Amino acid sequence: GELPIGGTAVGTGLNAPDGFGPKVVAALVASTGIDALTAAKDSFEAQAARDGLVEASGALRTIAVSLTKIANDIRWMGSGPLTGLGELALPDLQPGSSIMPGKVNPVLPEAVTQVAAQVIGNDAAVAFGGASGAFELNVYIPMMARNVLESFKLLANVSVLFADKCVV
Structure with missing residues (x-):
């Protein structure tokens, strides 16, 4: 760089x-x-400009959006056992409901979508920071760096967890 x-x-x-x-x-x-x-x-x-950070954050947002789509599809495909799609068997990582026997809570797809929401929020803050510099000074750089680093970490961690524990 x-x-x-x-x-x-x-x-x-x-x-x-x-x-x-x-x-x-x-x-x-x-x-x-x-x-x-x-x-x-x-x-x-x-x-003055932190376009590289804004661009990197936007790429992370795109990954988050894609993972949301995948996680939502897997969540729906694993719904059931009686009235859902039941095309996939999600791992039973959290006890189901006492009134719905056999229900498997889709905790990993839900974790992915929660991480995605945070990454999308981080990106909004990074974009705001990128737009808010004044002349040669941008006092938002620490926040921008923190959010981009957090987004990398969150996506890396949840992707490994999702791949290892949910996608077989």
């Missing part, structure tokens, strides 16, 4: 030594092994 190192406070590079940004980026690449790091071509844009 592009780093606005050397752009100083407003992206002009005022008072930064010549070549400062590229030298720091080279040191970061050497110490981290991440070859994709580069000095920003446009420090104004790189400091």
